[in-house]
Amino acid sequence: xxxxxxxxxxxxxxxxxxxxxxxxxxxxxxxxxxxxxxxxxxxxxxxxxxxxxxxxxxxxxxxxxxxxxxxxxxxxxxxxxxxxxxxxxxxxxxxxxxxxxxxxxxxxxxxxxxxxxxxxxxxxxxxxxxxxxxxxxxxxxxxxxxxxxxxxxxxxxxxxxxxxxxxxxxxxxxxxxxxxxxxxxxxxxxxxxxxxxxxxxxxxxxxxxxxxxxxxxxxxxxxxxxxxxxxxxxxxxxxxxxxxxxxxxxxxxxxxxxxxxxxxxxxxxxxxxxxxxxxxxxxxxxxxxxxxxxxxxxxxxxxxxxxxxxxxxxxxxxxxxxxxxxxxxxxxxxxxxxxxxxxxxxxxxxxxxxxx
Amino acid sequence: xxxxxxxxxxxxxxxxxxxxxxxxxxxxxxxxxxxxxxxxxxxxxxxxxxxxxxxxxxxxxxxxxxxxxxxxxxxxxxxxxxxxxxxxxxxxxxxxxxxxxxxxxxxxxxxxxxxxxxxxxxxxxxxxxxxxxxxxxxxxxxxxxxxxxxxxxxxxxxxxxxxxxxxxxxxxxxxxxxxxxxxxxxxxxxxxxxxxxxxxxxxxxxxxxxxxxxxxxxxxxxxxxxxxxxxxxxxxxxxxxxxxxxxxxxxxxxxxxxxxxxxxxxxxxxxxxxxxxxxxxxxxxxxxxxxxxxxxxxxxxxxxxxxxxxxxxxxxxxxxxxxxxxxxxxxxxxxxxxxxxxxxxxxxxxxxxxxxxxxxxxxxxxxxxxxxxxxxxxxxxxxxxxxxxxxxx
Numbered sequence: 001x002x003x004x005x006x007x008x009x010x011x012x013x014x015x016x017x018x019x020x021x022x023x024x025x026x027x028x029x030x031x032x033x034x035x036x037x038x039x040x041x042x043x044x045x046x047x048x049x050x051x052x053x054x055x056x057x058x059x060x061x062x063x064x065x066x067x068x069x070x071x072x073x074x075x076x077x078x079x080x081x082x083x084x085x086x087x088x089x090x091x092x093x094x095x096x097x098x099x100x101x102x103x104x105x106x107x108x109x110x111x112x113x114x115x116x117x118x119x120x121x122x123x124x125x126x127x128x129x130x131x132x133x134x135x136x137x138x139x140x141x142x143x144x145x146x147x148x149x150x151x152x153x154x155x156x157x158x159x160x161x162x163x164x165x166x167x168x169x170x171x172x173x174x175x176x177x178x179x180x181x182x183x184x185x186x187x188x189x190x191x192x193x194x195x196x197x198x199x200x201x202x203x204x205x206x207x208x209x210x211x212x213x214x215x216x217x218x219x220x221x222x223x224x225x226x227x228x229x230x231x232x233x234x235x236x237x238x239x240x241x242x243x244x245x246x247x248x249x250x251x252x253x254x255x256x257x258x259x260x261x262x263x264x265x266x267x268x269x270x271x272x273x274x275x276x277x278x279x280x281x282x283x284x285x286x287x288x289x290x291x292x293x294x295x296x297x298x299x300x301x302x303x304x305x306x307x308x309x310x311x312x313x314x315x316x317x318x319x320x321x322x323x324x325x326x327x328x329x330x331x332x333x334x335x336x337x338x339x340x341x342x343x344x345x346x347x348x349x350x351x352x353x354x355x356x
Numbered sequence: 357x358x359x360x361x362x363x364x365x366x367x368x369x370x371x372x373x374x375x376x377x378x379x380x381x382x383x384x385x386x387x388x389x390x391x392x393x394x395x396x397x398x399x400x401x402x403x404x405x406x407x408x409x410x411x412x413x414x415x416x417x418x419x420x421x422x423x424x425x426x427x428x429x430x431x432x433x434x435x436x437x438x439x440x441x442x443x444x445x446x447x448x449x450x451x452x453x454x455x456x457x458x459x460x461x462x463x464x465x466x467x468x469x470x471x472x473x474x475x476x477x478x479x480x481x482x483x484x485x486x487x488x489x490x491x492x493x494x495x496x497x498x499x500x501x502x503x504x505x506x507x508x509x510x511x512x513x514x515x516x517x518x519x520x521x522x523x524x525x526x527x528x529x530x531x532x533x534x535x536x537x538x539x540x541x542x543x544x545x546x547x548x549x550x551x552x553x554x555x556x557x558x559x560x561x562x563x564x565x566x567x568x569x570x571x572x573x574x575x576x577x578x579x580x581x582x583x584x585x586x587x588x589x590x591x592x593x594x595x596x597x598x599x600x601x602x603x604x605x606x607x608x609x610x611x612x613x614x615x616x617x618x619x620x621x622x623x624x625x626x627x628x629x630x631x632x633x634x635x636x637x638x639x640x641x642x643x644x645x646x647x648x649x650x651x652x653x654x655x656x657x658x659x660x661x662x663x664x665x666x667x668x669x670x671x672x673x674x675x676x677x678x679x680x681x682x683x684x685x686x687x688x689x690x691x692x693x694x695x696x697x698x699x700x701x702x703x704x705x706x707x708x709x710x711x712x713x714x715x716x717x718x719x720x721x722x723x724x725x726x727x728x729x730x731x732x733x734x735x736x737x738x739x740x741x742x743x744x745x746x747x748x749x
Binding site: 197203273284 | 438575576577601640642646661
């Protein structure tokens with residue numbers, strides 16, 4: 001299930017370089033995304049992890065031109081198969097959206113048109129991109145619905161969204177996203193609104209489809225359990241920046257950034273005895289309109305020192321591991337000591353004993 | 357702030373109540389009567405249709421014969437997927453929805469059909485924290501007004517209110533200066549703290565927490581759970597904690613009840629539910645939670661249940677879980693299993709229990725809290741085995 005990412009024949013499918021997105025607001029400039037860079041190859045699942053306001057959704061939506069508001073300002077580049085997405089024309093974006101890069105949104109309740117039959121919503125997309133005749137597009141739609149696990153697809157193709165449960169609607173969204181065989185699937189919290197038993201089914205389905213079509217998946221989520229289940233690589237975001245990036249095992253078993261330690265430490269595990277108190281990260285994420293100088297995690301970090309007022313670059317700080325990058329000034333040996341709250345257990349100590 | 361009023365109108369609990377509670381394995385061992393008792397509760401919602409007259413055409417069986425008691429000082433976790441009836445039970449206890457059948461008692465008083473006037477003195481003692489911290493605070497009121505409103509409604513003097521509000525703010529980890537701000541100036545976690553402060557204002561005995569942390573980020577969830585834990589100790593609170601997954605309730609609960617399609621599947625001491633789930637549905641819920649450890653995840657065998665919960669308008673016959681259960685046999689399709697009693701006050705309604713020894717199965721009895729429609733058929737010892745999580749394929 002988590003085989004190493006297949007090395008792409010002709011380099012990465014998508015290269016994002018120093019992407020910056022800011023929004024002018026009454027409270028000042030909100031720097032939602034600040035210098036995000038990553039690569040994505042065919043067949044791999046990249047998980048973008050972070051809390052609300054970390055810029056993970058804005059990053060994903062910017063790739064499809066969905067954040068082009070009048071008050072938005074963009075810098076940087078995103079190369080996809082020879083085209084540039086950040087400054088792309090509306091016409092180019094329309095051709096890319098759905099056909100090349102497709103998106104599954106978080107809320108299956110609001111992302112389908114409530115007054116249109118689900119079948120015709122999918123047929124519309126197929127016809128728009130491929131110009132297939134109505135009957136053919138309809139057959140394809142039924143096939144797609146069957147493939148994502150909707151029973152009696154031939155009857156249900158003419159149902160309206162309200163006739164479906166949350167899990168079924170999310171399947172419809174996945175069917176729609178897959179309708180034009182995209183090379184990249186962006187899934188923005190695809191299971192957050194669903195029950196756990198349904199979440200397990202949907203993740204299973206995304207995994208199978210990745211294996212069948214070799215599409216690359218960008219999974220935006222805050223749930224490290226989901227990440228451990230499905231991702232090949234992880235980018236951890238905090239206040240608009242990627243603070244750590246690496247393979248699944250790198251980030252889980254050798255995390256380099258204190259924020260990652262805090263995230264890993266604060267998740268509850270049903271397979272372990274319960275702790276007396278839940279470890280929490282003290283404080284709150286900063287306002288994006290007024291971020292602290294230097295490392296943004298500094299005010300919440302118990303390991304802060306003088307160097308932290310300068311912004312650390314996202315680079316590899318470990319010998320022989322060029323792909324495991326982080327933004328923390330601590331030396332690798334210091335990190336190894338400081339991240340252990342108890343022998344063998346990674347976490348974040350509370351800041352100067354102050355409780356959360 | 358820390359003392360509680362002893363209710364002057366406290367009624368003598370009914371004699372049979374104490375036995376019910378002991379059998380249900382109530383966590384409080386001091387022999388006091390449970391704070392909340394729910395007996396054979398049914399809440400059905402009618403579906404109406406018709407041109408001139410609303411005719412009832414069907415009923416949603418939201419809660420279908422549930423018996424449950426919560427002891428003073430205890431935290432009862434109530435878990436299940438959307439549509440299982442967990443929120444409806446909590447609302448029925450708060451008298452926010454009407455019960456169809458059965459009884460609800462609060463401190464021994466029957467409140468099943470109590471009207472506004474009879475509920476008013478009791479409202480002080482039962483408060484609620486809602487799921488969505490964005491929708492549950494009036495956006496046009498200042499924090500001080502929001503937290504002070506219950507005090508004002510219950511007759512506190514205006515000048516008494518303000519110091520109390522400031523104290524409450526400090527108690528839930530907010531600053532006293534926040535008293536004049538509006539809800540939109542706060543993050544989700546801080547808003548939930550405001551919701552908690554409002555619930556605490558009247559010094560209640562019972563707080564119903566309806567998914568209090570599901571809308572929050574992971575690191576903030578832990579902060580709120582720790583806060584709730586501290587407040588319970590300080591104010592001797594009783595919690596009914598409603599959640600849709602098993603990972604969150606574990607840290608706060610003394611006992612956990614698992615619901616499916618309006619019925620109780622399993623009631624267990626909290627920690628035992630995770631090491632020894634008896635009902636296959638509980639096991640499925642546990643194994644559906646992804647473990648945040650890649651190696652562990654690859655290693656473990658998961659029991660993924662297929663399909664979705666059936667329609668509560670027309671629940672399946674027999675055991676309501678049989679349509680999705682990997683262990684279902686003919687008996688499950690026809691006969692509703694009673695809640696069978698296992699050691700440690702652990703109850704499970706299943707014909708094919710998991711993780712129990714043949715001796716334990718042989719020793720089971722039908723619990724008094726079983727639904728009235730359930731049969732007397734207890735699980736057969738031969739059908740049981742000591743299987744683990746991955747079993748059932």
